[in-house]
Each structure stands twice: as C-alpha cells, then as structure tokens.
Amino acid sequence: MTEPSGAHAGPRPLLSLRNINMTFGGVKALKNVSFDVLPGEVHCLAGENGSGKSTLIKIITGVYRPEPGAVIDYDGQTYAQMSPVTAQNGGIQVIWQDLALFPEMTVAENIAFQTLLGRWPRFVNYGHMREIAIRALKKLGVTLDVDLPLKDFPIAQRQIVAIARALVGEAKIVFMDEPTASLTQSETDHLLEIVRTLSTSGVAVVFVSHRLAEVLEISSRLTVLRDGALVGVYPTEGLTQSRITELMTGRTFDQHVRAKTRDANPVVLEVKNLTRPGQFEDVSFTVRKGETLGITGLLGAGRTEIALSLFGMSKPQSGEIFLDGKPVRFSSNREAIEAGVAYLSEDRLSLGLIQPQSIADNLVIASLDGIRSGGLLSDERKQRLVAQWIADLGVKIGKQTDAISTLSGGNQQRIAIAKWLATDPKLLILDAPTVGVDVGARAGIFEIVAKLAESGLAIILISDEVPEVYFNADRVLHMAGGRISGAFDPRQCTLKDIEAAVYA
Amino acid sequence: MRKIIQSHATEFALLAVILLISLFLSLATERFFTLGNAFDLLNTSSVNIIFAVGLLVVLIAGGIDISFAVAASVVQYVAALLLESIGGGGWISGLVIAAVLGVSLGAINALLIHRFKIISIVATIATFNIYFGLLMFFTRGVSIYNLPDWLTSRVILFEHEMADGSWVEITLPVLVMVVCVIATWVLITRTTTGRQLYAFGDNPEGARRFGINVGAMQFIAFGWLGLMAGIAGLIQAHYAQEVVPNALYGRELDVLAAVVLGGARLGGGKGTVLGCVLGVLMISITQNGLNLMGVSPFAFKMIIGAIILVAITLSNTSIERLLPFMREGARR
Numbered sequence A: 001m002t003e004p005s006g007a008h009a010g011p012r013p014l015l016s017l018r019n020i021n022m023t024f025g026g027v028k029a030l031k032n033v034s035f036d037v038l039p040g041e042v043h044c045l046a047g048e049n050g051s052g053k054s055t056l057i058k059i060i061t062g063v064y065r066p067e068p069g070a071v072i073d074y075d076g077q078t079y080a081q082m083s084p085v086t087a088q089n090g091g092i093q094v095i096w097q098d099l100a101l102f103p104e105m106t107v108a109e110n111i112a113f114q115t116l117l118g119r120w121p122r123f124v125n126y127g128h129m130r131e132i133a134i135r136a137l138k139k140l141g142v143t144l145d146v147d148l149p150l151k152d153f154p155i156a157q158r159q160i161v162a163i164a165r166a167l168v169g170e171a172k173i174v175f176m177d178e179p180t181a182s183l184t185q186s187e188t189d190h191l192l193e194i195v196r197t198l199s200t201s202g203v204a205v206v207f208v209s210h211r212l213a214e215v216l217e218i219s220s221r222l223t224v225l226r227d228g229a230l231v232g233v234y235p236t237e238g239l240t241q242s243r244i245t246e247l248m249t250g251r252t253f254d255q256h257v258r259a260k261t262r263d264a265n266p267v268v269l270e271v272k273n274l275t276r277p278g279q280f281e282d283v284s285f286t287v288r289k290g291e292t293l294g295i296t297g298l299l300g301a302g303r304t305e306i307a308l309s310l311f312g313m314s315k316p317q318s319g320e321i322f323l324d325g326k327p328v329r330f331s332s333n334r335e336a337i338e339a340g341v342a343y344l345s346e347d348r349l350s351l352g353l354i355q356p357q358s359i360a361d362n363l364v365i366a367s368l369d370g371i372r373s374g375g376l377l378s379d380e381r382k383q384r385l386v387a388q389w390i391a392d393l394g395v396k397i398g399k400q401t402d403a404i405s406t407l408s409g410g411n412q413q414r415i416a417i418a419k420w421l422a423t424d425p426k427l428l429i430l431d432a433p434t435v436g437v438d439v440g441a442r443a444g445i446f447e448i449v450a451k452l453a454e455s456g457l458a459i460i461l462i463s464d465e466v467p468e469v470y471f472n473a474d475r476v477l478h479m480a481g482g483r484i485s486g487a488f489d490p491r492q493c494t495l496k497d498i499e500a501a502v503y504a
Numbered sequence B: 001m002r003k004i005i006q007s008h009a010t011e012f013a014l015l016a017v018i019l020l021i022s023l024f025l026s027l028a029t030e031r032f033f034t035l036g037n038a039f040d041l042l043n044t045s046s047v048n049i050i051f052a053v054g055l056l057v058v059l060i061a062g063g064i065d066i067s068f069a070v071a072a073s074v075v076q077y078v079a080a081l082l083l084e085s086i087g088g089g090g091w092i093s094g095l096v097i098a099a100v101l102g103v104s105l106g107a108i109n110a111l112l113i114h115r116f117k118i119i120s121i122v123a124t125i126a127t128f129n130i131y132f133g134l135l136m137f138f139t140r141g142v143s144i145y146n147l148p149d150w151l152t153s154r155v156i157l158f159e160h161e162m163a164d165g166s167w168v169e170i171t172l173p174v175l176v177m178v179v180c181v182i183a184t185w186v187l188i189t190r191t192t193t194g195r196q197l198y199a200f201g202d203n204p205e206g207a208r209r210f211g212i213n214v215g216a217m218q219f220i221a222f223g224w225l226g227l228m229a230g231i232a233g234l235i236q237a238h239y240a241q242e243v244v245p246n247a248l249y250g251r252e253l254d255v256l257a258a259v260v261l262g263g264a265r266l267g268g269g270k271g272t273v274l275g276c277v278l279g280v281l282m283i284s285i286t287q288n289g290l291n292l293m294g295v296s297p298f299a300f301k302m303i304i305g306a307i308i309l310v311a312i313t314l315s316n317t318s319i320e321r322l323l324p325f326m327r328e329g330a331r332r
C-alpha cells in the first residue's frame, strides 16, 4: 500500500517510509506517517514538542521497532524494520537530541567511536582515533583537547562533539535532531555551512530545529508533523515563519512588544558595580517588582556568569547586591533559593532533571516545603500542584508518575521551568528558557512569564535570541565582553537596532 | 604530565596514601620495611588481585557481582572432585577445568541479568545464596585435604636469601596474578570489546543506539569475572593447600571495597586496572602492618573500614560529586 506524499516527479528518494506507526504504552507517538528524503537535499522535520520527530528518527535508525506493516525503503533495499548496525553500515548518521555521548571517555573516543564497533574484538588504535577526531573538529572550525574526558566540557562543547561524531563516517544521510539548541550564533553559522557542504557533495541532511529562521535558511523541503500525524510536505521556498507555525500548531501567534513602564514599583533587585574578573566587570542594574529585564548578548558575554553570582553559585569579587533594599551575599544556591531567587539554568536537560524519576517528583523537588503537611509530604497536595502546573504550561504527559525520560525534549523543558515556578520566588532568572521549545510552547511560556510579572515577580530574562527579549522584556540590556554595553527600551527602538548592536 | 596526573587522580592519591601508611608502618615496626615482607605481601594479595581485576570488568560494564567468591569456592570443590576422578591431572587440566567452571557460573549470572531482566545486585545475591547453600548442603561443610600433589606443593619461581636472613620469593600465584592483570588490562584498554564495555557502562542507551550487543556485553563482563574467579579459586586452593567450603565466604566485600577504592564506580564506565591493584595492595598493606604491630584483628577491621571511607572521600573526586552545583559552577 502506498499513499501520495509531497508530489514530486524528480529523482528517486534515498529514503522512503510508509505506514509508520508507533505506540508507547497507550500513547500513539506516530500515526501512519510517511516520509521521503531525496539524495543530497536538506529536509527539515518540523512539529511541536512531542509531535514525534525524534521517534521517527529512532525508527529510521533501528533504535525503535515500528508496528507491523511499516515499509522502510533505503538506498534500494526494503526493510520492515532497521537495526542500528544496518543503519550505520548503510551510511545513516545521527546527531541525537540527547547527544548519546559517553562522558567518561575521551573526546577522541567519543568522536571516533565508530572505529570501536564490530562484533569481533580488535586492537584499538588510539593514534588513529585522535587523528579522526582532530580532523572532524577541524571541519567544524573548533579545537578541543581530544585527550580529555568529555565530562570536563560544558554542554555547548559536547554538542560540538556529537556533531563531529556524525561527520566521521561515510554518510549518505545525516539526521540532526536539534543540533543547534546549545550552540552560539557563530557555531550555528558554521554548522549551517557544513550542512550546505554536505548537501552539495550529495549527502542528504534531515534537520530538526525549533528555530524557524534556521529552518527557512537551510532547507529545501519541510515535513510537518502534528500529534504524531503527517500534516504535509512543503517546499520551503515561499514559506514564512508564521506559516510554519500555523502548520505545526494549527493556530497563529502574533508577536507584539509587551514592554510597559514599571518605574512606580519598588526595586526588588539592585546590583552595584558587580565584578568577577575574567567574567564580568562593573555591572550595575535594577529590577523592579513586576518588571521583566531582558539581558542579551553573544555567548561568553558574561550573561550566565552574572546569573550564577546572583544565584549564589559563584562569588563576585567586588560590588554589591541588594534584595528588597537589603544587602545580600549568598554563599550557596540554597541561601539564594531561601531568599526567593530562582534560577532556571541553560543546561537544564542534564542538570535540572533527574531522568529516571517521575514527572511529579521532578516538578516538586525544589518546592517540597509547599507540599508539606504536618512534617510529612502530602501526596494529594503534590498531585494538585503538579496538575495545576502541567495545565498552566500545557505539558503533554501520560501520567504524573511516568518517568521524566519518557517525555519529549521540549516537554521535559517545560517541567524544568515549572519546577522553579513552583518555588514561588520573588526574583526569577530565566537563562535561555526556550532552547529546544517549539513556537507554540514558547508563546505559552512567555504568556506565563507575563502573568508572573503582573502578579509582582521580578524577572530577569537571559537569551541570545534578540526577538525574545525585544518582545517580552520591559527593558533590554546588551552585554559584551563582560560589561553592559547598551540599554534599550523596546517601545522606543526597533528589533533591528538591538540586533545591530549585538551582532556588530 | 599534568594531564596524566589529572586523568589518574585516583591512582596518584592512592599511591600517596600507600606511601604514607608505609612510612608510618616502617617507623612503627621493624619487620615491615623489608624486601621479604614486600614479597610476602605480593604472595598473599595475589588471589584478591585476581578477583579484583575480574570484578573491575563487571563494574565498568555497569553491573555488580556479590557471588564471585562463593562461586570460586564451588569451582575449587568441583575441580578437586573432577581432578580426583580423572586421576590427578596437572596444572594445565586444572586451570582449564577451573576456567570452564568459572565462566559457566559467570554466564548464569549474565543469563539472569540479561534474559530475565533482574538487576545485577539482586541476581548475584540470589546466586550467592544458591551457590553457597548448595555447596554447604552437598559437602556438609567437610573440607578436602588430600589434593593432588602438584596442586599442594609450592612452586617457587625465584628465591633469594637477603642479608638480614629473610627470603625473597616469587611464587606461582604471583605469576598467575601478573598474567591475569596484564590480560585484563589488554582487554579493557586495548581491545574494541573492552572499550565497548566502558561505553556500555557509561551510557547504556548511547551504546544501544550504536547497535552494541547489550547481551554480549553482559556475558563478556560476567564471563570474564567468572574466569578470574575460577582461576583465583584454584590458586587459593594451591596457596592454602586445602579446599575449605567456606574459606572464601565474605571475601566478595573486601574485594569490592578494594576495587571501589581503586576508583571504579558503582554504576559503570569508570575504573582502571592500576587503581584496582593499588586498592587491593593498600588494604593488604594496612592489614599486614597492623598485624605486625600486634593490633587485635577486630580493631583492624575497624581501622580498615575507616581508611576505606577516608580514601574514597579523598580520591574518588567524590567531594565534587557530593556538591554537583559546585562542580557545574566551577566549570563555567
């Protein structure tokens, strides 16, 4: 049985899927999906969080078995199901959304991991592995010490390692599941350049990203999934971000500047001449009750470092911090949490969530006091709290007791956000809160941020996506080289003004 | 050089602790700091080191095994009976029998863990009880003393009398231990299979996505430990010149502590042969020293417990691990 897909009379597809169905314990993750990839094309896979993108990739690569009836045509062969070994030998490479790296092993071993595969034991050639690794990193324009264990590197570098690993083999098709989620702008540009090179040399790339600008820039065709079902296949030419959003969600979102004056409100946080040499220098600003302060700038500009100091995780060398007018000096994040500061970190997938534990337990872990009744944790209160946040943030889950690891990447993110909101803070620091979150959910998250601000929370919104701070913050600070190099009022400037300053 | 120290922090810390303890013991007792005593130590530690490198492989692959020491007792007993029935045998047939029996017992653990999806600690606690129960039931606790001559006579590969009258000896157990250590080192650092074991222990899901055969990993890890346990069992019988059914009972915890002390991680993906050997040596040195000082055996169980706690805290970078926020903070 075949169905019509995006009509094309052109070249034979390299990969063609039909009748793909997949169910996880009652949740239908894919419903009768078909998907075609032409040789050498850049094909984007778009859909909201939990729409089944990663699951589809896992089926193509043999990690999951589709339900019977599936047909996978790849490179002239027909399969009812793939296996990881067949997929690799056939030239299918993947950059996994969760990276699937080996933290205790060295960077070289991670990148050249494929040389370690095979059923029969062989001797390891470490010199050869190093060469492969260095060459792959060079392609990406990066130098890393390949002899160090991967666990010594932060998330952005690990992402690079995962990318490098997929560039090692002789690929015919490379799947990239949100490869840019934790990359800086220049690293992203580099990656997009590599995607183009791959494509011109005949390698097909399937690209997943929630950054629709990237999607439009890089791809020639777009397959859209919604709730596990195929919406359609579209040529990218002529599409706009808002059209893609509509296809993905079935709704439209309009963005407008939310900024308002909050000068009458009392100051919640005041930072004076804060300095931590090598990270930030002489930083001063205030955040008022009900105000959202946006901080933008390139990665390494000191944004995250300031947030960490405000959250008690690193000590500033000099300068002062006042919370509600009182000077504070946190020596741990516990003190900061008690004083009413909440910090949603960048790398929340690995740092903020305990994967095997349940959704509910992860959500309440930072706010256990709130659900205590007479010294004991109240299950009922926990359930109510969790149900409320899940509804507020529109998280798609099966049961509260399911492990967090069963959620799609973006839904995990929302749980991480809910976890901090549940601590009922005075000051909420959101560091790149929408990395890997789909458009619909982004709108949902900023809706919540606005509501929280109205209810009197002071919010610091850190993002390297300028539009996010432009539309959602009351004031925007631009940081560069550890200093505040500009302040903007979104009502009196355009998006372009800020972007010009940031990317200057 | 800095890189080497960084990547082998555990081993260096252990070495430092061993040197400190040795220094203290040399000052406190006369007998400790002699070559004779050093070789004694090596001879007596051999069996534990063989166990330890076997267990290391299982820990690296993310498992744990409680049953290997009693499995070694089973191997001893069955091997002794089999050897008797074939009319004595020799070192070759003895080692082959011990190896085959050991690997089979290891494979039973792997089967329970892989096919029946029982977590390794539960599966091996069960086999620990089953093996030990069966052994005591069938032997009624009776030891075997009339072992073949080749097995009970000491094999001295090298000996030399020192000026102070003590003897420096290298015996067969040391040779077998060295072979086992080198073989394990080659397996886990030089072969693709060994690296797959590390990867599997480090990130099982990641390994699965590469099509690494998860079942094979379990059988290799537990099979290797079984092999080492079988060999260790035979060597222990040789060393003790008798087979006592409960002689090795309880040894599993000493070995496990030593291996973890050597930097292996419960949970997988981490551990080195060198660390593991140093871990065993550290415990033996302490035991030996306290013995020479005339400390009561109960007191030295206590002291060793305390040393394990201190050493693990210091060496295993577990200080950072206890404070994950600090680690992340420092890294930025």
Ligand SMILES: Nc1ncnc2c1ncn2[C@@H]1O[C@H](COP(=O)(O)OP(=O)(O)OP(=O)(O)O)[C@@H](O)[C@H]1O
Pocket (backbone or CB within 6 Å): A024, A025, A027, A028, A029, A047, A048, A049, A050, A051, A052, A053, A054, A055, A056, A097, A396, A405, A406, A407, A408, A409, A410, A411, A436, A438
């Ligand atoms: N191992 C699993 N067990 C149970 N449910 C799962 C599992 N993997 C995925 N799911 C469910 O299948 C659905 C699709 O998930 P998938 O990870 O494919 O989404 P996605 O489109 O990649 O989303 P995101 O953009 O957030 O990464 C989700 O509802 C998810 O909860």
Ligand SMILES: [Mg+2]
Pocket (backbone or CB within 6 Å): A053, A054, A055, A097, A177, A408, A409, A410
């Ligand atoms: Mg996904």
